[in-house]
Amino acid sequence: MIMDFPSLKANKRRLRKDLESLGKFGEGPDGGILRTALSDADLQAREWFKGRMRDAGLWVREDAVANIIGRLEPASGAQGAPCIATGSHMDAVLHGGKFDGAVGLCCSLEALRAIQESGLSIPCPLELIIFTDEEGAHYAGTFGSRAMLNLLVEDEIYKSRGSGCPFLAQSLERMGKDPRQSGKAARSPSEFRAFLELHIEQGPVLDSLGIPVGVVEGIVAIDRHTIEVEGKAGHAGTTPMRLRDDALVKAAGFITAVNREVRSLGSDIVGTIGEMKVHPGAFNIIPGRVEMTLDLRSMKKSLLRSARGKIHEVLRSIPGARMETILSKDGSRMDRKIMELIEEVCRQRGVSWKRMGSGAGHDAMTFPTRGIPAGMLFIPCKDGKSHCPEESIRWEDAAIGAQVLADTIVRIAHGSDLSGMGKRAKRGKGK
Ligand code: GLV
Ligand code: MN
Ligand code: MN
Numbered sequence: 001m002i003m004d005f006p007s008l009k010a011n012k013r014r015l016r017k018d019l020e021s022l023g024k025f026g027e028g029p030d031g032g033i034l035r036t037a038l039s040d041a042d043l044q045a046r047e048w049f050k051g052r053m054r055d056a057g058l059w060v061r062e063d064a065v066a067n068i069i070g071r072l073e074p075a076s077g078a079q080g081a082p083c084i085a086t087g088s089h090m091d092a093v094l095h096g097g098k099f100d101g102a103v104g105l106c107c108s109l110e111a112l113r114a115i116q117e118s119g120l121s122i123p124c125p126l127e128l129i130i131f132t133d134e135e136g137a138h139y140a141g142t143f144g145s146r147a148m149l150n151l152l153v154e155d156e157i158y159k160s161r162g163s164g165c166p167f168l169a170q171s172l173e174r175m176g177k178d179p180r181q182s183g184k185a186a187r188s189p190s191e192f193r194a195f196l197e198l199h200i201e202q203g204p205v206l207d208s209l210g211i212p213v214g215v216v217e218g219i220v221a222i223d224r225h226t227i228e229v230e231g232k233a234g235h236a237g238t239t240p241m242r243l244r245d246d247a248l249v250k251a252a253g254f255i256t257a258v259n260r261e262v263r264s265l266g267s268d269i270v271g272t273i274g275e276m277k278v279h280p281g282a283f284n285i286i287p288g289r290v291e292m293t294l295d296l297r298s299m300k301k302s303l304l305r306s307a308r309g310k311i312h313e314v315l316r317s318i319p320g321a322r323m324e325t326i327l328s329k330d331g332s333r334m335d336r337k338i339m340e341l342i343e344e345v346c347r348q349r350g351v352s353w354k355r356m357g358s359g360a361g362h363d364a365m366t367f368p369t370r371g372i373p374a375g376m377l378f379i380p381c382k383d384g385k386s387h388c389p390e391e392s393i394r395w396e397d398a399a400i401g402a403q404v405l406a407d408t409i410v411r412i413a414h415g416s417d418l419s420g421m422g423k424r425a426k427r428g429k430g431k
Helices: 011-020 042-056 102-120 141-146 168-174 179-185 205-209 248-264 301-316 337-351 364-367 395-413
Strands: 059-062 068-072 082-089 126-131 192-200 213-219 222-228 269-278 291-298 321-329 353-358 374-379
Touching: 011 102, 011 291, 011 395, 042 059, 042 102, 042 126, 059 364, 068 102, 068 179, 068 192, 082 102, 082 364, 082 395, 102 126, 102 192, 102 395, 126 141, 126 179, 141 364, 192 353, 192 364, 192 395, 205 213, 205 353, 213 364, 213 395, 222 248, 222 301, 222 337, 248 269, 248 291, 248 301, 248 321, 269 301, 291 301, 301 321, 301 374, 337 353, 364 374, 374 395
Parallel strands: 082 126, 082 192, 192 374, 213 353
Antiparallel strands: 059 068, 068 126, 213 374, 222 291, 222 321, 269 291
């Protein structure tokens, strides 16, 4: 059935203003932002955004782990019906860009405003959700969505991976929340009809092809590990080279070996050591201990298993080295019917699209884990740059994204069947 909603119109100017305003929170001199989860900049941005949600008529609440939920109830009758939720995250990586997460929040808000202004009656509740700590500054990422769907690792909020960021529990306490109540953030999957997330692609494909919409088929599985290498601290001037047990030299061997082993598995897996702490860390002290993170990703679980095996072998050859897996997130398939709906919308609006996988993690990956249909659409980012201050978008693409998102929400609300959960996506339908 072809549904047409001519009165539904995203407002590009308003959307741009929101994105520009949100980009000021935590903005640095290089044009990027410092807005890690629940930092002062994040808390200020969250308050500002809550105001924008209230201005748009949403009823706003915060759950036990600081996820922000804005809700629009249907005009009559179906208040208890499962909601269609959309959203993303407000936090950013260290020295990140202004659009990762933020574009999803602002486009979601614009979509909900456009839906209200269209006068269309929506027969189920709609929600806009801002998830806490998607990037994993505190621990392992997609924290808010995993808390909402009861998928936290035991005592996760009291754990640290030594990044210098406080435990989540401390950050929640600072906000006046009781961390012992964090389990109360869990909701039943039956409360959700579908979850939709719009995001920048964070890679170069759409931008290089001049295509404004990516229809996400699946999101990679992600393994996150911490590695510790012990050596012996000592005087950098008096200890002969042959008598040293330098933890950083051993760590360097580990890093190059991991790179070599992951490359040997082909192009469907990536591995990154992106964070390192050298203890005690001074010119004149031989490093006594090194802490690192390792992030492994692939759509293929078997490749992740092979990589883990090879890396454990490398570790066994380095005295004093150990690794702990802090989280293994399953890869997710997006709902086939939602993909087709997004494509139907694009066809009707004369927008070109392309199906693609996501090598980045997103809160949308959490929902299918609990049987909730999820869909994701990407918009391009310039030269594919992301997780860096150069991250940028075209306002026009954001407006197209908000429009496609609004159209898709309305179609799902009006009864489009979402029975495609978990089925393999069809390939090659995009333009
Ligand atoms: C989030 O941006 C991730 O992919 O780690
Ligand atoms: Mn990110
Ligand atoms: Mn993101």
